[in-house]
Amino acid sequence: MSNHVNHLLSQWLPLKDKHKWVLGFIFKTEGSCYRKAGAMMLFSDAGHQLGILSGGCLESDIVKKAQRVMTDGVSRTAVYDDEDEEDIAFKLGVGCGGVVHLSLVPVNQDNQYLSLDAVSKTLTNGDACEWACTVDGTRGVCEAVEYSNAKPRKASLETIKGMRTLSVLMLPPIHLLVIGGGYDATFMTRLASLQGYLVSLWDPRPAQARIEHFPEVNYLIEDPSVEGLRLHLSEHNIQAAVLMSHHREIDAKALQVLSKRALTYTAMLGPLHRKQEIMDLAGIQDTDFSQYFASPAGFDIGGELPEHIALSVIAQCHAVFHTKPTNLKR
Structure with a gap:
């Protein structure tokens, strides 16, 4: 199974209104980390786990936090620091030595699915897009990008209108x-x-x-x-x-x-x-x-x-x- 974002979203799209969904995405990293900013994973109340946010070492704790978001609908952020002996990442034995900043947000009709449905449609059509999402999950935007000019680049975290916003270039599958x-x-x-x-x-x-x-x-x-x-x-x-x-x-x-x-x-x-x-x-x-x-x-x-x-x-x-x-x- 591929972990390309297009594959994850194609699995999520037909189920988006059948379950409660939470999007987990890395918005910042420090030092050496398995996944970088822009990596995403989708969780449902039916047990779906689409994607991966670490080498498998953090997912058990992330799932618990995602379930809380499903229960109360309140977005959460989490920090996993492998060098802090008091941090859960250290206790889980994570060996990358870096710090991961993660956001867990609801994905539903109320927030227009954070435009992930538009991202899925764009990528499936073979086009590129820029996906921007606030860290608190209140807003997601998908803007088309000319594919011939789109080269892979790192995700960027900026403060836009007072809101921390992650921008990720999404490229269609080769x-x-x-x-x-x-x-x-x-x-x-x-x-x-x-x-x-x-x-x-x-x-x-x-x-x-x-x-x-x-x-x-x-x-x-x-x-x-x-x-x-x-x-x-x-x-x-x-x-x-x-x-x-x-x-x-x-x-x-x-x-x-x-x-x-x-x-x-x-x-x-x-x-x-x-x-x-x-x-x-x-x-x-x-x-x-x-x-x-x-x-x-x-x-x-x-x-x-x-x-x-x-x-x-x-x-x-x-x-x-x-x-x-x-x-x-x-």
């Missing part, structure tokens, strides 16, 4: 296209899904890309033609692609289509000499890719198994989207 539906692709799609990615899969070979082998895939492209692939790319906000069909013509045709798209991340499995063969076959060059293109795909982590390769590629993809160094190459 949509990854996997070219190739063989056994090794099952690890790629599974790991991408765990990161909260949306996943599309295309393989024109009838014996490949069987739905029973890819239960976590969001879109299995049934049209085997290159035009079908091109149409899917046009209809969906796909930002990343991995070519792993292990078939020269399939990879070449797909790479030619992808070279016309401004994807943030494109990667192709195989050694350097194969890269040149495929690019020659496709009639394209490195300069046809305006953003990150990796071939061989992934970081060199010393792995050989399909699951190792999937890990190295998804890690590289994640690094690119979060503007982290990608010089650990094969």
